Amino acid sequence: MTLSITFDSTTNYFHLTNQSISYIIELLDNRYLIHRYWGKSVRNYSGANRLPSYKKTFASFQSLEQDNQSFEFLPQECPLSFMGDYKEAGLKLRLADQSEMLRPIFHSYNIFNGVPNLPDLPHARATIDEAKTLVLTLIDSTSRVQLDLFYSIFKDNNTIIRSSKLTNLSSDEFEIQHFASATIDTLYQGQQLTSFYGSHQKEFQLQHTSITHGQFRIGSSRGASGPQYPPFIAISDLAHECYGEVRALTLIYSGNHTELIERDQYDQLRLQIGLNPEMFSWKLGPKECFSTPQAVLVYSDAGFNGMSHQFHHFTRHHLLPSQFKNEIAPILINSWEMTYFDVNEEQMLQVIEQAHQLGFEAVVLDDGWFSGRNSSKTSLGDWHVDPIKFPNDLTPLVNSCQQKGMKFGIWFEPEMISAQSQLCKEKPEWIVKSPYFPAYYGRNQYVLDLTQKEVQDWLIQTLSTFIETYHVDYIKWDMNRHLVENESQLAHFLPKEFSHRYMLGLYRVLNYLTQQFPNLLFENCSSGGGRLDFGMLYYFPQTWLSDNTDGLDRQAIQYGASYLFHPYQLTGHVSAVPNHQTNRTTPLQTRMDLADSTNMGYELNILKTSLEDNHVIAHHINRYKSLRQLIQTSRFYRLLSPFDHNATAWLFESEDKENYYLVAFRNTYSVSQTGYLLRIPYLDDNAYYITSNGESYTGSDLKNAGLFISFEKGDYQSYTLYLKKKRENH
Template identity: 30%
Template sequence: MPQISCAPDAALWLISTPHTSYAVRIDSGGAPCHVAWGGRLTLDEAAEIAARQPPVDREISSFEGRPPVGDELPVDGGARYGVPSLQVRFADGTRAVEWEPAGHDIREIPGGASELDLNFHDRHYPLDIGLHYRVYDDSDVIERWTTLRNTGTDDIVLLRADSAAWTLPPRADYRLSHVTGQWAAETQLGRETLPFGETVLTSRRGIPSHHANPWVMLDGGDASEDHGQVWSAALAWSGSWRITAQRTASDGRAGFTGGAGHDSTTLRLGPGRTHTTPRFAGLHTEGGFGAASRAWHAYIRAHVLPHPGEIRPVLYNSWEATGFDFDEKRQLALAARAAELGAELYVMDDGWFGARRADRAGLGDWTPSPDRFPEGLTPLADEVHRLGMLFGLWVEPEMVNADSDLYRAHPDWVLHFPHRTRTELRNQLVLNFARDDVADWAYGWLTALVADNGIDFLKWDMNRSFSEVGPAGPEGDDRLWSRYVHNLYRVTDRLRADHPRLRIEACSGGGGRVDLGILSRTDQAWPSDNTDAADRIAIQHGYSQLYPASTMAAWVTDVPNELTARTVPLAFRFHVATAGVLAVGGDLARWSQEELAEAAGFVDAYKQVRHLVQHGVQHRLRAPVDDGPTVVQYTSPDRAEVLVLAWQRAPRRGRPELPVHLAGLEPGAVYRDVATGVSHHATVLTGHGLPLELPPGDWASTAIHLRRVSD
């Protein structure tokens, strides 16, 4: 079990996970302060570290103030000049917070978890503050969140309410790792020295966005894929967010604070109301960035995903085959070919409803087009099921076209400002899910659609960012930003409760909405609209820094690729897609019998190893950093099987093809190549490497499946 212990005389608490410890204390002024976060400590050892920290009432320079990093939840007030995690404005205009301890609670949670609550009041004003921590017996991840309760009779304005702040120990240098990008080029991994001062990562778009993702990793500048300490944290929130990393020259420390909302959103906390922030989970690991990723993957599978033990089916999606130009007959023909290919889930994409003939009309009118499906969707769903596949649909519940019956009936349902132009992006407007009537409308047609048509799977898309987020609600604040996300969660939670067999893929024009919050309510995510296999290598590399392969949909589509016009071999496309949840999105009606037979072989090969990809332990053996091969390894939890995937764009003349050193094997074991029958000693594979023997020429790739030889 995880351990949470307390030294009351020292006002010190120690939270211990299987491999790490986290310590917090209350200083002489009553404020919660960070003590340590790293390797395992005893309570006495944590007390020694706490004793080294100067008292809050020590004399400080008039130009320095309280250190900007080190408070457990930095607030306005006193000589604090760092980034506040909590900013409030009371009814009389006062903005500072002064802490008064109000006790703590430690409890065991069924299922192997423990929680710590540290409770506080403001010294004068009617505000209760709770700092909350949860740990699990099988993970080093620490979940943190904050609750704020108005115990008075006047409103309190929350100018900023972060979930948590994290403090790192002094280091000579610090490096920040995160992902950036854009539509069709998401999750591009970047690592750069953390500058002194403040570095802000954020999304103001109403979604986590394609341009960043709500997680950070920090190290001392010396970590590699396999060595070094890494501190990281990820936010479970599917709307706008902000994470601010800080580095101070005064004491060599770094830290970061993060939460929902961006720099101009406020909430009004009415009398008796409680605000609970989303969870901001943190992790310390030894063993470099690879160890950090593997720990996050294990945590997400064990404590985030709703059905982590399932094997995700091979999916076929009709979009790139048909676009908007299709009818029931064409869908039936594609379904027959998809079944022959070995697909287990058939998904009909955009264009099946209302007057949808292009992206200019029909969104919001979620009934089957009578000219395309004269008897509704039931005949197609029944035939897909008869072919032995599950049946899925593309939906975009949060959007509406101005050219739709829904908008003509309810123009007030979209995000808008009075007397201001309603901005259309991709010819669509955003429905105001913060309104309960809009959310209830969406839930109503979704649950009926699933029930009436035997729907097994929904690809839930969301194809634009917010604009004109207003008018303000009755509270006179910016509550719409958060209420929208909570109602989105409420709709998906109700829908899944109604239909326990329903599975959902999160999509937002690609990877615009991937985070721990949405993954707790969906089964997989669409990382990018870019299906070019060459581009996907970098996208998947960045995605894997935090999220497991079992959540990553990966498509094989036609060439030349419709986005990049690049042509790569079918084997290369399949080997890249094998690194996630395999799907096919090409126009099967145009594939030759030879191509179909080759593809069916790759689908069958994937089914032999997908348990390793989706449930195994991932090692990134070689990153996509140059013209050499990119190599990824997946190993079963019992180390009995190994899959090695390698891709190389173009070999460089004169460059030797070096063997790749495997990781995480059973010491002393022997592994046999399933395809060739050649045996390898584990010691040789790890110490001397495995020859990849890539095929000659450009766009070479391989998949090597090894099984441990029984004694």
């Protein structure tokens, strides 16, 4: 696919294209950057889609000779306040003289191969052959401020990466009050808005709404991306999973964020994504720079499935640590729901032995292993093995796993500190709190102040020593509360700088550890999906999607999360019933089929399972091993939404389009509805497909007439079908 970024000096158009998509910017009057197009690739753009300018009462303009050229009607790449555009600005400053006026105009541009490297932030990865980047530089000669806008486009993906950098060229300090990563201006033409809402144990709930006049804004002020409103927003033209145009934005960032869509009185739309201005400010000293997190812009003309394919491809090839791009994750058993805090050496050695017999590939020792940790109220920060529970240290467990050819993993919550801990007694100034008021608890714990380099260094040293001592293969990195006070006891910066400085501190720690121990598998967790975003995916190749493992609730959670994340980037476990979160009982096969649709593991008590259950579990593990490569490398399609039906269905397609794995669920049983008719629109019309049941169908038959799926009687039933494409004529 041809990749190019060009500037036509006769038309003043910048055109980014990979022959699949185009992104076009006009340099107006050699001063201003105007957004002209983002969508399916166009040739020889002529500006035919430009809106005519009108002279309107209340519209402002700069020149009497051009009284119909107002910023109120010009679609801008970085809109500013006090220039006649009354919609949300993309940048707001307070200068040294308290002025908030800014007038940057175009200065120069640069085009280079590859993508920008942001040393302090997670960012897109690409070789010089895989991407090109356009840098547009604007300068305000009065305030001595330089603004650089970055646009990267990829050879193999319908993704544009946008970010911005501000440089203080003056001799005075000024304050950044708002700095968006990307703003997109377009017209309202009946598009629908798609976003997520959620909570702990109910993450990634989809909502599709109409776009009304005024502002719609979501985001997080919790110090984390959050399960309430994860960073994502999309507009679509009557799109479905399988068809229609979708334009979607997300953020490579894990802290406070905001997503905005604004429809004005003239039916103009503004989309914006970036740091949450309500919880952000930044003092920028002379010659200093500030870069925004990168925004990921995806265009699809193949509906929401097409959008997801672009996100999935981007994350696998341009975001994940390269060593994990094709790495198979071990099938693990986790101790948490088996034992909770009541763990010990004898018990875990039995678990390791039983896990080996059943075919597991890793055992993970969850919370409760460190000194005095018998409840959620103590010991966070005291990362020393409990000598009562483990009198021989962890060495017998690690050795037992290694002797059996298994991996050993362990749980940490490194960013937190308990009031009842030795660390808290020794370093009370390390707690995130106001110097003037008592700290608030969250889940019986405080947050470590990662804005302090001393705390970052301590965390790096503590974890590095542990990893080097025990040679663990896997760390589950948890984070079970959000920020409240947003202040440091030792601060020398603005309070609103705290949350972003916290994320920069966390990223420094993660960057060091993942580079120092590149083959150590880290799993991201924040009470499940409390901090599931592209920023964490840059460091951790997989995330514990939700603490809720219920066979019903998980369908919607996994369905929604797949909009952004490939299912293999999400971990799902088979757990006990009645479910520990909902008290609901669902069939074991349903729980297995749901976990198989992710990076699969277990969490039930294998020391108490019957011989019959053990046989089923061992068979399931072997079956998943045969499916695992297909799941990991698949193109994933959503077919039936649990948000709209009493059923869910999705499809995994192999890279060579030769093998398919269909998974479906029917929830509440009805005597009048024994099954569902399911069309599979992604097959080859002219090919035959042989099922795991020995039946043969044409692609056109399954695409158009469909496949009727019959479920067993009873609630929460599942159905799976393996399809293999037959090459020769039938």
